[in-house]
Amino acid sequence: MKLTTKGRYAVLALTEIALSEDKNLIKISEIAKSQNISSTYLEQILSNLKRNGFVKAVRGPNGGYKLALKAEEIIMSDVIELIEGKIETKGCSQKHISCTGISGKCLNHDLWDELGKQINLFLSHISLKDILEGNILGRSRAPILAQDCDNMTIN
Amino acid sequence: MKLTTKGRYAVLALTEIALSEDKNLIKISEIAKSQNISSTYLEQILSNLKRNGFVKAVRGPNGGYKLALKAEEIIMSDVIELIEGKIETKGCSQKHISCTGISGKCLNHDLWDELGKQINLFLSHISLKDILEGNILGRSRAPILAQDCDNMTIN
DNA sequence: TATTTCTTGACAAAACTAGTCAAGAATTAT
DNA sequence: ATAATTCTTGACTAGTTTTGTCAAGAAATA
Numbered sequence: 167m168k169l170t171t172k173g174r175y176a177v178l179a180l181t182e183i184a185l186s187e188d189k190n191l192i193k194i195s196e197i198a199k200s201q202n203i204s205s206t207y208l209e210q211i212l213s214n215l216k217r218n219g220f221v222k223a224v225r226g227p228n229g230g231y232k233l234a235l236k237a238e239e240i241i242m243s244d245v246i247e248l249i250e251g252k253i254e255t256k257g258c259s260q261k262h263i264s265c266t267g268i269s270g271k272c273l274n275h276d277l278w279d280e281l282g283k284q285i286n287l288f289l290s291h292i293s294l295k296d297i298l299e300g301n302i303l304g305r306s307r308a309p310i311l312a313q314d315c316d317n318m319t320i321n
Numbered sequence: 322m323k324l325t326t327k328g329r330y331a332v333l334a335l336t337e338i339a340l341s342e343d344k345n346l347i348k349i350s351e352i353a354k355s356q357n358i359s360s361t362y363l364e365q366i367l368s369n370l371k372r373n374g375f376v377k378a379v380r381g382p383n384g385g386y387k388l389a390l391k392a393e394e395i396i397m398s399d400v401i402e403l404i405e406g407k408i409e410t411k412g413c414s415q416k417h418i419s420c421t422g423i424s425g426k427c428l429n430h431d432l433w434d435e436l437g438k439q440i441n442l443f444l445s446h447i448s449l450k451d452i453l454e455g456n457i458l459g460r461s462r463a464p465i466l467a468q469d470c471d472n473m474t475i476n
Numbered sequence: 477t478a479t480t481t482c483t484t485g486a487c488a489a490a491a492c493t494a495g496t497c498a499a500g501a502a503t504t505a506t
Numbered sequence: 507a508t509a510a511t512t513c514t515t516g517a518c519t520a521g522t523t524t525t526g527t528c529a530a531g532a533a534a535t536a
Contacts, residue, residue, distance in 0.1 A: 168408065169433065170524065177429050193481070207526050213483065226534030227480045242432065253323065274332050276457040277397065278324065281443060283461040288439045291464050292432065302431040305464035306438040309446045325493065348512070362495050368514065381503025382511045 169250070175203060176211050176249045177242065180294055183221060184237050191230030211249065218248050237298055243289035253282040284309070324405070330358060331366050331404045332397065335449055338376060339392050346385030366404065373403050392453055398444035408437040439464070 179197050186192040194212060198205030212231060215221045222234045233240070247253075288305070296302055334352050341347040349367060353360030367386060370376045377389045388395070402408075443460070451457055 168406070169436075172524080174429065174433065177432065181428055195481085204526060206528075209482075209484090210526090216482090223482055224534080225480080225482045225532075227536065229481045229534070231482090251323070273336055273452050273455060274329065276455065277332065277447065277452055278329065280457050280460055281324075281440065284443045285436070285440060287461050288436060288464050297428050297432060300428060300431065302435050305435055306442050307462050307465050309443050309460035310462050327493080350512085359495055361497075364513075364515090365495090371513090378513055379503080380501075380511085380513045382505065384503070384512045386513090 172211060173246050173250045175201075175208060176215060176245055177297070179208060179212060179231075180215070180220065180233070180240060180245065181297055183231050183233055184294055184298055187232065191224055191228065191232055193230040196230075214249065215245075220245065220248075233294075237295040238293045240294035241290060242292045242294075242297075243286050246289055247286075253285055280309075327366060328401050328405045330356075330363060331370060331400055332452070334363060334367055334386075335370070335375065335388070335395060335400065336452055338386050338388055339449055339453055342387065346379055346383065346387055348385040351385075369404065370400075375400065375403075388449075392450040393448045395449035396445060397447045397449075397452075398441050401444055402441075408440055435464075 178201060182197045182200070183192055186196075194205050194208050197203070198208050212221060212223070216223050216231075216234075219234050220240055221231045223229070223231050291305070292302060333356060337352045337355070338347055341351075349360050349363050352358070353363050367376065367378070371378050371386075371389075374389050375395060376386045378384070378386050446460070447457060
């Protein structure tokens with residue numbers, strides 16, 4: 167199981183663009199150079215981020231990119247879904263034994279479905295601002311179990 | 322972002338094997354037929370599961386597979402890691418601006434690292450037994466935020 | 477007008493996924 | 507013993523996806 171470089175590069179580029187906000191615009195070539203990524207490859211990714219309203223581009227001398235939204239409005243689940251596509255939770259074909267469960271639904275389906283939700287939920291709580299502030303660590307959390315609810319009170 | 326069929330097939334095969342436990346052994350060809358998967362492709366996967374002690378194989382007429390462990394001992398994170406490999410949280414190269422953060426560590430690194438943990442944590446709480454019992458739904462949970470702790474008491 | 481920088485789309489090598497094939501080993505029924 | 511059944515292993519391959527490259531062009535500015 168792995169994430170593609172495209173998703174990583176997208177978040178990376180956004181981070182660099184955000185960090186240069188005060189110095190006006192940042193060029194593709196600058197990001198590519200500092201990160202040692204092919205700048206023509208980055209173009210594709212930034213172009214995609216632009217088309218979808220995450221960044222703005224300015225052409226011509228001293229041009230470059232800047233954020234089109236505030237850092238706290240750029241949510242990782244949106245970025246990753248754009249670049250990598252929706253998390254696939256493809257079901258199974260319908261004839262096998264596992265599909266004769268309680269609901270007639272595939273017993274495995276829930277697993278992949280819930281895993282997709284889990285990933286999405288995690289990423290939907292993280293904004294570019296969180297990344298800039300180094301505010302990510304320790305956010306993992308075990309899935310809900312029945313007994314969790316018994317021992318817990320929300321005041 | 323997507324999971325490969327190999328991982329899905331592995332969990333599927335385990336489910337079918339578990340469901341046939343009472344009727345003794347189940348053959349690759351039976352699983353393959355009911356699920357409409359190539360049986361030669363399944364062989365690879367089951368062979369891998371066997372080598373790593375999740376299932377046992379019996380050769381010869383009326384042979385087939387059975388679980389080598391109890392269903393509650395077969396943990397999804399172990400299965401998926403075996404079949405799909407470790408979740409990659411590859412870092413970044415070291416020279417870009419994002420890496421001059423507080424710790425000198427890449428600001429993006431934490432994101433991928435924590436996402437990997439999140440996925441692993443989710444899967445490590447799900448056994449084959451949970452799948453058989455349809456006990457998966459609703460286990461997604463948002464990441465921990467600082468304010469969560471303030472409003473929460475464990476009795 | 478020349479230069480810089482983004483824009484777009486076609487193209488391509490490399491890696492990976494998904495699957496096939498074949499020769500063989502172990503087991504059981506006859 | 508022998509034949510049939512079933513798993514075992516490894517080599518091979520077609521197709522897709524990833525990770526880029528390349529080139530022609532459009533917009534902006536000095």
